[in-house]
Amino acid sequence: MYPMLKPALHRAWRGRNTVQFGVTPAHAVRLGPVDIATGSFLELLDGTRGLPLLYEEARGLGLSDHHVDVLLERLVGAGLLDDPRSAGPHAEALRHRAEVMDRQRPDVASLSVAHPEPGGGLRRMAARQSMRVQVRGAGRLGASIASVLSGAGVGHVDVLDGGRAEPWDVAPAGLPSASVGERRDVAARRLVRRSAPGPAPRSAAAGRVGRVPAGVGRAATGGAESARARAAGPPEGSAQPGLSLIVVAPREGLSGYAPVPDTASPWMASGTPHLYTGVVEATGVVGPLVLPGGTGCAGCLELHRAERDPQWPRMLAQWRSGRRGAVPACDLGLATAVAGLAAAHALAFLDGELPASTGTRWETALPLLDWRSERVGPHADCVCGAAEGVKGEGASAAVQAQDTMVG
Template sequence: MHPMVKPALRRAWRSLRCVQFGITPAHAVVVSPVDPGTGELLALLDGTRGTELLRAEARARGLPDGHLEALLGRLAAAGLLADASNGRPGKPGSGAGSGAAAGAAAGAGAGATVRDPLRADLASLSVVHSEPDRAVRTLAARRALRVQVRGAGRVGAMVAALLSAAGVGTVEVLDSGRVEPWETAPGGLPAEAVGERRATAARRVVRRWARGGTRAGPTGGATGQGDGRGSPGLSLVVVTPRDGLGAYVPDPVPAGPWITTGTPHLYAGVLEATGTVGPLVLPGGTACACCLQEELTDREPVRPRLLAQWRSGAPHPLPACDLALATAVAGLATAHALAFLDGDLPASTGARWEVSLPLLEWRAERLRPHPDCPCGAARGGEGERASAAGSAQDTMAG
């Protein structure tokens, strides 16, 4: 083992015997008391030394036998310890030696020369997860996942690109028609894709941002059709319709097969300068599209008549989808998707987050399972089933 204090957390001494790791309240940890010898030993926990060498360093400073182990135990319990010998699975030459080198470079700060595009993602995961090797295992687990993005407009194309860039193994994009000029965006479909088939253009974007270890789909890259041949089951469906109505008021009909098969799905989109992220639906555990429609009908009996008119005919020819708002929605939706794929239950689980121009104040609405909905979430107990689903995802990610 080559122990190191997680380099992503900045270190500052609050006093001569009290050190703080991290700045933000969500992840900062204070360690106290710290005597001078232990403080010197802390400075050596940069991943370049194995435990035997660290024991010798501790003895040279007059620290008693077992002091190093006690310090490492304290740091591990506080979620501050990482093992540089793990490296990142899937990288060429990864192993104990290369992992130690990567850890040493990570602790070297600005002078580090490791050229790993997922290095910052790994650092973020190390902050989020307390276990020393959880970040490495989580990033490796993403390679085995298969996510389907349904819709390749401004929001959907960016979500697909971000998921691919974050290390998700297989990202499929389903859509029809051809790219319109107003659907292009930085980070999404490029300007040169105008007139091209949306699925083809989106597949190229996904392939461009794919990281090492990405699984090739049936077409030799991230797939555009999602026929599932030779690929694992869907881990998640992200519904990002170009006409944001399908995300703002989800249609229960397309969601029927996902409810039947127990496939988790997340809605995200922009409608009339209003962005939405959620709900993340855990079939049988949280409110689904049908639950939401039933609830809206209870509040406003005329709602079915309105929905029938809004959903009928051709999609709206020119959605009001602001570029910056679409980017914000795509980023938040991807972050929620990754949190779920990594084994957590994000705030969109059974809830919807909404933001509107020009004030851009995010609002959250909790969605309850409807007793008349055939999905069964209301009868099964939302909290219990959601927790069980979270545990299942944690097992998968681990």
């Protein structure tokens, strides 16, 4: 073990005896009381010393081995201690790829803050290399999402779309102007390769990572666990890893805002998680992230809307069957913001978390751009069956609570 204080966290003394690690409330941790000798010892935790040398130098400061053990245990418990060497063989291999690590040091640093266990950041970055994500759409939104996912270390990013790139598909984070007139899928594949920090791995071998947040139901966690199982890679000898996630980002934003449930039937049948996103008119949406059988799906979304507005199905049929001659509205700043949020939610899911878009849609509109959320719960009449799973889990929880009360 070569412990180091997480370098991504800013450090400051709140007073003579208390150290604060981290600036923002989301990740700030206070450590105290800290005397002068312990404060000096903290400076030695830079990842260059193993435990034997740390014990020796601590004795020189008048600190006992027991004091060091207790301090290190407290630092680990507070999520302040890192040890990249303990992240496993795949992470160790990544650590020695200098050309890749130079690109991804900021990402690994951020992951080390978000995931408290020592080596957690590098372990998750290494696991991303074996994951496969499919982005459906290569317009301003979809191509930008694909480039961010590839640049963030996802080893296999497929982009599906038809036709040829138009001038209005070009975006700073997406397709370049040189791709105009080229087949969209070809241009998107080139963008993904150019955005990647290194060549795609030849095999998909990585251990499961991450954890399921406390308080999440069995139906939802089943979707998350199956995604992480796919992320662990295909059977030995398989040419390509299974899909960990599908991101739906159509160029025509109506299909992202009001997705056709039948399109998702194969994903629901295979248990493939999928995240909807889009820009329609001057509104951007991210979510819901659908965990088949565990959260509300596109069919649930459509049924809930029809209940709130009985005329919705009539209008939706007209919009879907109408002529699409005009270039769809897609503000570049809005599309870039939506792409960034969608990519961040996708990465959080791939890293083993259930982001805020799980079963929830986030929506913002020009010109004020205030994000608001709408829960997309399972609908009892939807064929996805998620409502039955939630109902069964609720009954089980009620029985458990009753048993606890009787006991």
